[in-house]
Amino acid sequence: xxxxxxxxxxxxxxxxxxxxxxxxxxxxxxxxxxxxxxxxxxxxxxxxxxxxxxxxxxxxxxxxxxxx
Amino acid sequence: xxxxxxxxxxxxxxxxxxxxxxxxxxxxxxxxxxxxxxxxxxxxxxxxxxxxxxxxxxxxxxxxxxxxxxxxxxxxxxxxxxxxxxxxxxxxxxxxxxxxxxxxxxxxxxxxxxxxxxxxxxxxxxxxxxxxxxxxxxxxxxxxxxxxxxxxxxxxxxxxxxxxxxxxxxxxxxxxxxxxxxxxxxxxxxxxxxxxxxxxxxxxxxxxxxxxxxxxxxxxxxxxxxxxxxxxxxxxxxxxxxxxxxxxxxxxxxxxxxxxxxxxxxxxxxxxxxxxxxxxxxxxxxxxxxxxxxxxxxxxxxxxxxxxxxxxxxxxxxxxxxxxxxxxxxxxxxxxxxxxxxxxxxxxxxxxxxxxxxxxxxxxxxxxxxxxxxxxxxxxxxxxxxxxxxxxxxxxxxxxxxxxxxxxxxxxxxxxxxxxxxxxxxxxxxxxxxxxxxxxxxxxxxxxxxxxxxxxxxxxxxxxxxxxxxxxxxxxxxxxxxxxxx
Numbered sequence: 118x119x120x121x122x123x124x125x126x127x128x129x130x131x132x133x134x135x136x137x138x139x140x141x142x143x144x145x146x147x148x149x150x151x152x153x154x155x156x157x158x159x160x161x162x163x164x165x166x167x168x169x170x171x172x173x174x175x176x177x178x179x180x181x182x183x184x185x
Numbered sequence: 186x187x188x189x190x191x192x193x194x195x196x197x198x199x200x201x202x203x204x205x206x207x208x209x210x211x212x213x214x215x216x217x218x219x220x221x222x223x224x225x226x227x228x229x230x231x232x233x234x235x236x237x238x239x240x241x242x243x244x245x246x247x248x249x250x251x252x253x254x255x256x257x258x259x260x261x262x263x264x265x266x267x268x269x270x271x272x273x274x275x276x277x278x279x280x281x282x283x284x285x286x287x288x289x290x291x292x293x294x295x296x297x298x299x300x301x302x303x304x305x306x307x308x309x310x311x312x313x314x315x316x317x318x319x320x321x322x323x324x325x326x327x328x329x330x331x332x333x334x335x336x337x338x339x340x341x342x343x344x345x346x347x348x349x350x351x352x353x354x355x356x357x358x359x360x361x362x363x364x365x366x367x368x369x370x371x372x373x374x375x376x377x378x379x380x381x382x383x384x385x386x387x388x389x390x391x392x393x394x395x396x397x398x399x400x401x402x403x404x405x406x407x408x409x410x411x412x413x414x415x416x417x418x419x420x421x422x423x424x425x426x427x428x429x430x431x432x433x434x435x436x437x438x439x440x441x442x443x444x445x446x447x448x449x450x451x452x453x454x455x456x457x458x459x460x461x462x463x464x465x466x467x468x469x470x471x472x473x474x475x476x477x478x479x480x481x482x483x484x485x486x487x488x489x490x491x492x493x494x495x496x497x498x499x500x501x502x503x504x505x506x507x508x509x510x511x512x513x514x515x516x517x518x519x520x521x522x523x524x525x526x527x528x529x530x531x532x533x534x535x536x537x538x539x540x541x542x543x544x545x546x547x548x549x550x551x552x553x554x555x556x557x558x559x560x561x562x563x564x565x566x567x568x569x570x571x572x573x574x575x576x577x578x579x580x581x582x583x584x585x586x587x588x589x590x591x592x593x594x595x596x597x598x599x600x601x602x603x604x605x606x607x608x609x610x611x612x613x614x615x616x617x618x619x620x621x622x623x624x625x626x627x628x629x630x631x632x633x634x635x636x637x638x639x640x641x642x643x644x645x646x647x648x649x650x651x652x653x654x655x656x657x658x659x660x661x662x663x664x665x666x667x668x669x670x671x
Contacts, residue, residue, distance in 0.1 A: 134543075
């Protein structure tokens with residue numbers, strides 16, 4: 118069963134997310150890498166949002182069954 | 186479906202591996218001489234192409250002597266007798282350090298044994314002449330590796346060779362070896378095959394063993410050959426098949442040889458009974474016109490008229506992107522926390538982001554994959570084979586940070602594989618066919634079949650190769666004196 122998430126309906130606070138993830142991981146990210154990591158996290162967020170957007174099709178009648 | 190007229194050109198099909206093996210087996214040439222000529226070509230061209238990370242000179246000569254001795258003693262040297270083969274430098278080769286395109290692994294101990302598929306090729310008489318550059322840890326589509334330099338395209342050294350098996354593409358496309366091995370997690374065989382104008386095969390997930398291959402994304406990693414003819418491609422594939430308990434993903438299937446199916450010289454014989462579809466929608470919307478022209482040309486040659494849609498292909502690509510970042514990031518997390526400065530900078534930032542991305546994003550991807558696979562399975566009730574472009578466009582300049590595709594700007598390193606990802610995501614077999622018309626850079630067409638039906642991919646590939654010189658590899662060595670500063 119696929120569960121939709123609400124996080125993609127609002128903007129992604131990547132700075133805040135990254136700080137929380139780094140704290141949870143106990144890792145001090147070198148400052149020089151931060152910009153590149155943020156850019157890539159934003160790209161992953163966009164990918165996750167795109168996959169999420171496809172989910173209503175899965176949640177409808179016959180979810181998981183071929184439709185084409 | 187229409188196609189533009191093309192100038193009639195003739196370019197012979199050259200089965201370099203098969204021809205060399207026949208010559209060596211019949212003693213019209215020695216394996217020793219073949220290796221010597223190959224090494225001379227590598228010495229001459231590698232300064233420009235930068236495709237070899239290591240050349241196994243002494244071992245290659247020793248292996249050649251062994252092949253020649255076996256023949257002199259009346260023993261069968263194998264179907265690849267004396268054929269030079271080169272391998273992406275993430276495969277273990279006994280006695281050599283497996284780099285995986287990284288500086289982090291350069292101080293590791295040499296591999297103690299060959300990778301499973303390399304051992305298979307050696308047993309068939311092949312001679313491994315060297316290892317080939319790649320994107321660090323196979324994370325990229327351009328093989329612009331700041332540690333080891335960019336691999337250059339044999340058809341224009343100012344352009345990329347594609348990736349991550351860029352060294353493999355350049356070594357075959359540059360005429361240095363007839364067969365190379367690569368890996369394909371998201372398109373890393375198919376992209377360099379297309380951009381370098383050669384054939385590539387990404388078999389069904391689980392068909393070929395990955396034992397002795399440095400991993401990237403366990404749920405998506407495939408291994409396979411690149412070659413400059415369909416017959417050579419098929420032969421290498423046949424010889425590498427076989428069960429291997431060391432790779433848990435390797436299926437317990439008997440060898441299903443395809444080479445015997447490809448002998449006919451009439452293209453129609455290979456197409457008999459096949460319903461061939463053309464992937465429209467996502468695959469047509471994200472290409473430059475030249476890349477779609479390749480599909481139209483292939484469709485016209487094989488009589489494909491059925492347009493199909495792979496539902497949510499763009500989301501499938503997104504899901505593959507997420508799985509790759511997350512699994513790849515987690516794999517390298519220990520080194521990222523301790524030795525981040527030693528990573529290739531562009532790979533490092535992508536891997537860090539993947540490792541730090543929310544697990545909840547990743548966990549949905551496998552579920553989405555089950556749904557998507559069912560959709561594609563349903564499409565294969567209507568057609569037996571699907572054609573799609575291999576890449577959105579031809580090779581980009583080395584150092585380019587953006588490329589234009591259908592009016593959008595995007596990064597080549599991350600997006601050149603956007604049309605291959607939705608296919609490998611569900612492990613389908615694909616042959617990447619080279620499309621090469623005079624005066625233009627090569628492009629490619631994916632020939633996609635249901636799981637375990639590599640035979641269909643190769644039958645259509647053989648038909649295309651026989652039907653038109655547009656679909657024949659044209660290996661091209663850099664001109665003498667074309668050395669470039671890397």
